[in-house]
Amino acid sequence: VRVRVLGAAAGGGFPQWNCVCSGCRAARSEPARAKPRTHSSVAVRAPSGRWLLINASPDVADQLETLYDDGPAELAAVVLTDAELDHTLGLLRLREHETPLTVVATPYVRRVLSVDFPIDSVLSHWAGVIWRDLLPGAGPIDIDGLMVEALSTGVKGPRFAASRSDEQAVVAIVVGPAALVCAPAVERIDSALESALCAAGCVLFDGTCWTDDELLSVRAGGRTATQMGHLPLSGPSGSLHTLRALDVRRVVLIHVNNTNPVLLDDSPERAALQSMGVEIAQDGLELAL
């Protein structure tokens, strides 16, 4: 299975337009030290040659340009891990899609995008959306020849959503039995997720923050990683500790926030990652699974 990381950064991108943290400054002035990255999104090639897009980022149109072949990249479907703006704004940019766009999501995410942020009704004035349900833990569904399954990774909905959230709020996407786990937002790792992580050939994992309070030190009024529904990477209760204990075959961080020091190639945190054998995604990274 051909997998391409279209974008590796968390909300805001890297650099983020209004940020002058050391990482963002480096990304602007010394890109060789800190490669800029667009919002997190992953494309998986289906047997038909069409692409399954995991999340539709605000950068989606430019990201799809990188898949241009003899013609535009054809989409089989968009699968959503959650309803956050950095994973759904791109649906609006896909409004030129000539036929109804298939969007695969949990009933919770579908509700948020129909009620709280009604992309669904906006897009109905173009070709519209065909929704397909993805139920965490219910086993795989076939999308254009790819077997796709969702596993719950968190219960926090987006901050703008009034809809009450639950275990459908945030999921990891598992593609193909034991091939890829794409988990850009992980609040907790339960036993079902553990099993999928252990079995996977490659895991694209939530790399939002190195430490829990990282955003607070850069922005007044910032929230902790935990408050945003992301496990921090470092520390005894951090995700790297768990991933190491599970002996996951290949871990590549994605959805990395601009404040995360691992984005600086020469940081001690990056060296620590390297010594653990953990990779960090950059835009355009290709995985053959």
Ligand code: MLT
């Ligand atoms: C998240 O990943 O937690 C969200 O994208 C944060 C946000 O932009 O509100």
Ligand code: MN
């Ligand atoms: Mn995000």
Ligand code: ZN
């Ligand atoms: Zn920054």
